[in-house]
Amino acid sequence: MDLLLTKQADPTSPLFHHYLTPQEFKSQFGPTKDAVNNVKLFLQSHHLAVTSISSNNLVIHTVGSVAAIESTFSIMLYDYIINGRTAFAPSLNPAVPNDLAPSLRNIAGLNNLSMYEPRYRMLKEDAPPHPLPISYTPNDIQVAYDVKPLLNTGANGAGQTIALFELDGYNPADITTYLDLYKLGPKKFSDVLIDGTRNVPGSGAIETTLDMEMVSSMAPNALQKVYIGPNTTVGVNDTYNAIVTDNSAKVVSTSWGQCEQAAGEAEMGTLHDIFRQGAAQGQTFFAASGDDGAYDCGDTSLSVDSPANQPSVVGVGGTTLLLNKDSTYGSESAWSTIVRTQLLGGGGGLSSYFSRPAYQNNLAITSPQRMVPDVSANADPATGYSVYCSGGNTSICKGWITVGGTSASAPVWAGMAADINQYLTKQKKISLGNANSILYALSNTPQRYPAYHDVTTGTNAFYKATIGYDLATGLGTPDIWNIARNLSGSILRGPALSEGDPG
Template sequence: MKNTQYQKWSLNFALTATVIILAFMTSGVVSRTTPSFATSKSASINHVIPGHVIPALNNAAPDSQTDPNNVLHLSIGLTLRDRDGLATLLERQNDPKSPYYQKYMTPQQFTARFSPTQSSVDMVTNYLRSKALTVNSVAPNRLFIDATGTVKQVEDTFAVIISNYTYNNRPVYAPRNEPSVPAVIAPLIQTIGGLSNLPIYPHHHVNKNVKPLIGPGGGFTPSELRTAYGVNQLISAGYSGSGQTVAIFELDGYKSSDVDTYLSNYNLGAGKYSNVLVDGATNTPGSGAIEVVLDMEVVSALAPNATQKIYIGPNSTMGVNDTYNKIVNDNLAKVTSISWGQCEQSSGNSELAALNNIFMQGAAQGQAFFAATGDSGAYDCTNGNSILAVDSPSGDPNIVGTGGTHLTTGSGGTYSNESAWGNSSDGSGGGGGVSTYFKRPSYQTGTNLTNANRMVPDISADADPASGYSIYCTASASNCSGWLSVGGTSASAPLWAGLATNINQYLIAQGKPVLGNAHIPLYNLYNNTQAYPPFHDVTTGNNLYYQAGPNYDLATGLGSPNAWNIAQDLAAGTGGTPTPIPTSTSTPSPTPPTTITPTRTPTPIPPTGTPSPGPGQLLTNGGFEQGNVGWTEYSKSGFEIVDGTYPYSGRLSAFLCGYNNCLDSISQTVTLPNDDSKIVLSYWLAIFTSERNNGRCYDNFAVTIRTSNGTIIRTVSSKCNRDARNWTQFSFDLTNTLANYRGQQVQLTFSATTNQYLPTSFFVDNVVLGNPTSA
């Protein structure tokens, strides 16, 4: 299959012409040459890049200087373009009244609009190489540059001192001061990841003392979990994750035989999982293997027919960044489960900002991330003493933080009650509290949601190892020996990911908006009276500091799920169908698209049925709602022509060009009627351009009618970049043109080309060729 067409007409953010021009200048579109760092007049002036000194080590004295010959693996995160514009887009994507409601971006559309420019990448890589660092790779979305060098080289490059510390009784290294770089590139760099190596932990707890009252080794079975959390109704109605993909973020390997044994024991069908290995990682079970099988098995318990993509990266800053970024850039899964984390103060603010860039892209693409909030209750940070803190990435505003409860069930797994998980005897409990870095997002409103900063968790589910989940694991490196009862918020995250996958499948079948990045639909359910109670309000217990109570609380969030009720409430909600983009005969002022490159990951548009021409219509699938069925596509750069970027109506349209040096076309061959009935061609066309000289044609669009052997009968219409305007309908009477071709086959073709500079995007929808009086 060809790649999905990942080019982006700009979303109209009511920018002034001045702002648009300035955006082009700062993005490197106007100036295509990359300045040489070595010749820059500001090369000798250094600017600090804050946020790298680790707050959790503020009161710690360094043990020693880090060996200057040690090799560091750096993940250098670059700053986004137009973060405010991206924030505006995210708001509009979640506003049912906006024309951009649920109009999610593709990775390449995001790259074209918001990612750092290639010139920015070149400036940073030139600097790194000038300091003898090795540049290993640049991410497809240009958000990260991976580089390596010795401690001495890194210290010289960034004017930083790296020392050894003791953190939680283990040796680590971290910078003693904030790094700095020449002023010319300082604004381009968000973070220099890899200057520290504080560990990222999985959030699971094994209960070795539980009696096997439910599962073979204790813990809730799939049947009990489904019954307690209202998933049975979804599955019995046929919504068990079919056609959906769940990404599972991991920093360790696993034994596939463990997962297969679990699936077989609980009659969940054959495994539907495959691995995506990042940064040289291998699927070798280590001490975190139990975490991996816990995630995979819990997702399987709730969504047995979903496809699982297991993303495995190294347990390092570079591995974490690249693995999250891979999930976002692949864009294969609309739901991701995350059970690994690090307290915010151990991460450092610059790394939090870099991860936020990734998750903002995921949100703009309609991806939901469910992340464990941690298992130390409200005290997520410890280094000799407990510190009130929240976990990263669950504290990120684009992540759904999943907290922990203790679930009690009745006969057959029926829901009885829940309390917040907090065990003072061992210091364990569901993570929750207030972020020290992120402000409270606009969606987090309602009763008890008043703190100025981001509050977690958002929602919760069973996590107490004293109730636990039935899991099978035999990885010796994880001290596994068969059937176990495992708890932790590492279990609540995949549970929510699994049921969210089923809910998405249900909503799609009802023709309703899916969860998207999930926050706003969940908080809308909380803030508005629903026909069916969507959450179990957990009102007892605490997470070692915060007390559970009525409505939202910092121990359990909105509560635990009733999946069937959530699905029904969302399907019956007033969010409704996305508002069509209004047509206009006046020229709009969209922010133009910018240059893109094709993706290597194909995402074909699946057919939704077998179309047939309607009355008076000679074309098959003229509205493109069945993908490319009936049409022949060609793209010089291998893009899918039919996609959901900007339809006039429905969910799909034909998208031609939007990238440099384009040659795209889409055509269909039809047989003309033998009689002398009227033949009319009509279609809707939208054109958005980056070209600034509207008086000249650089990028062209043509509509032609050809014979079966390719000879042009008539060029029906020609347009170019200077004709840019929003959706406009065109209609042409072809009766006389085709009079001599009655009973013969002819080919209708839409084609477009662009030059090597500023691209133009052409959209076509609702094409009709035939006799309108027969309709």
Template structure:
């Protein structure tokens, strides 16, 4: 199943975002009826009463439900169930793990229900506190309008994306009062809701002590996605009840969005139950395109605080810790004028803190491999929690209407907790899913991985509020991902627009070559009335070389480069650094765009010599001027002329010239490089090292404790990594992007140590198709990202295999070794 899940999230796979029906899953992965019958037969033989499979329509044959006495269990599993005192609570559990005979050993992955140490608890906090600046709600909690304004949900609703056509499943361990839901929705103008109710294992919809949790879920989901249908799954609060309720949700497969506001300390669940039972259920849901939002807990970094006699043990909540579940943490939200977003900090109040930390049961999933959260050293290899967050502070809390259970103050109340944040995220997902439902393949499925893609790759709109203040009682919030608030809280409209847009819509590709003149005048054309070479070591901005124009009497120097403008272009910018020396009013420096025949397209900028003031960067938008030249070649010309005296020579230093464009693409864009960050094995990357070295390693990755391609760092080296890709026959746009780090050597020559990227026909001796980039050791400037539009060179190879090669070579000795680290190589292809 793991390979299927990977393929469903791999843009190069034909299974990308193609999810299974329940019937398809059962046919491919579920135990057979014969398997289930064999286990049921064994249970009956031990005296247990077996609930017939299919009674609750869980057709995946995953669970055999059996009931019997303690004596039956002791005999059947070779155990002794005993009572224990746990913080004043009498609990029972077996003296060791259960044993089963060989005849059914291969069929049974886990036996649950033999202890009651761990039970699910609500993750809500009820308060009647009032804020200094009261909200509009009847009890001063956050209203639907407040939440929509703070988390930028209103644009979705205004575009009629209110969750209509989507279904949210609510996992519950108690009943609810429909009249409370009706009053809430009527008060806030949300329309009527007739939820579907699914009762599991004999549970009833009788509002008990936990009814406030159920109604909180239903009302918060209503506030954010009033048009979404709600299916309320109610099961008994037992180990088997929990498993059967989750299993019913995935077997029904009615809802693609699931909200879970109940959980327990991870350490009170056995590893077998979490990995073999619950994880299998969540994997099935993920394979079917379902997403699960689970509250991360209200005990900060100490989720076991209420159940284990050691409050100093850091721990997290299940099921938020499962890698196929989106763990939702807690914040304290401060709103601005008209309820707009103001600021947030990690939730750390007197009644609760946002759950977060690292799992004791699950390894870190691929989508978290590059994270390096603060407050933890050494970095563990386990799954990090939470993934995202939202307001959980009960002051002012969420405004809800509640009269059920054993409440002594029926009516309007304010409630907090991460159990409010989970249905908020589920509601946002429903709104976005409606907006994106026409996109093929759907962009919202496997949403946990999607969220990290939004975080790791540049986006047109900032998807998360990065929370950088506060702690959850142990782990601090900080810039980027942290264990207190995860990736941050949602900007719903930005997330929706990022997912709707093409992934390369904001990637700026470089059109100029040898931008810093470190390969001297290669790719540049020089003309000098004084007969001088213009590229020199006179006064570089960065590196060893720059273009030095004029510097003599009655000078006229130009340096130019011919570039091709891609056909699909929405924006083009020209950027360059200039240092004008000894300015005089009669001297000029001009930046021009010309046709290849020398006809002026535009004078981009004319600098009088009075502008001289050291190195200054200029950036000009030349989109309109170059729009008629899409698909054609043009010239960028830098022209200096002066009549200065010998005592005051006019000169211009020019460096770091880049012409960048943003592609105007529409269609289906996929990232086609496999293992772009070199993690999880070396195939399909091909390595070649003159020194016989293993190039894919952890020597110098862009993100700590991950991999990169680390080349050279030995005398007279020549190393390369390459990957073969077949471009789709219908390719319309090709963008290559990568990060590179140049380890500067002590060379004083021009480009004796180099990094090159190019495309060739497959095979070590394949013909070179196109040169993409050449960098010299003197280009070294830390980790740098480069992106290139390859339409003009590779479009004729659509439907054919080609090989991308990244090569490093050096002529250094053992004391001045040059090295290069390559990471995050992405190939975006639009069809």
């Protein structure tokens, strides 16, 4: 699998950007029928019902009594009180027979100790009746990051599909209000409901709303498929797996995460399998890198966020962006600040689980670990984005508000990527696909047009922004028109496309 991904990223390889269909992935790399059947028989022999098997054979759903589950996996489940919340978890790690162990990456759903958190941040929650003067509008960001010339060519996301990974609902009328004010056209979104969820705005509605509006601000004509799943480990896995097995979106945005240590090694492995399938299919994943600077777990230990830590995901960090009066790019620094004694900043650092991927080999930093983030965009809530949100059971969504966080920078990048893909298709070039190798090549090899604003000031509360790649802002923030023009040249010229290839 790793060899295929390497060849797909190599412009000299015959397999460069020749991506698999979900069916091809299943036949070449998915668990075999025998492996799936052995797991199924094992579960049924312990009085557990197998309720479904995902189309790629990566996920098996099973249900049963607590006693049957405890007996099957040699555990005891206990209730715990954590921060006033009752949670359950086993006292020991689950065990399975040795001959079955190679077929089981992870047994999810045995605890509910940790949940995914949205990566948005606000300086204050009181909302005025109209967009705040300090809130950046779609036009501001389009001008600052040089998206405007690309939009003026007609590359506004038309014909592109962007998947949004969400763990809460939203009010469709909020999106319409936003689109109408900024003249971004009619709504273009549909819901994909996972594991019996419904689109009911809850405490996380602001995240879903933010994601949809940020994507709309950069790619107003793209179709958004909003995948909404339960905020459980099983729900997270099922939602990501649905995005991958559907394979209808070549750009994916996620602004929900948790620190690596909370996720754990087994869950890291499950997500790794899912994201690698997406990468092999040519899907580009953008993930918020977190809003706690270099301390993603919220304590004094250096840590990074999942899934921005995944090698097949583009981790998107955060900056403080200042504009000139005409909205053109002024200056930028790594984002970190203290608000009411709480440290805020763009997530970044070294993964404890993943080794340094090949696309990070030519950097000044010599760590053997996966480095985060890959790129950045404005995320400081003091220079935040204008958002309209009225749905949900929280006092935050009271109309027009200013929102920041890497929750905003990830969907901003996703929208810009959809515009680039449309432009490249029009130029008869192949699209971004598994994008990290391309994004790093734009920085590491000579280009006609500068692809990034190199952020060289500020810190993320530990790591400094420096010349070139750094652990505070990655490669920097984009000049999208320059990136599109560079990519329409030689860097993406691979072998002729065959039937079934994206683009």
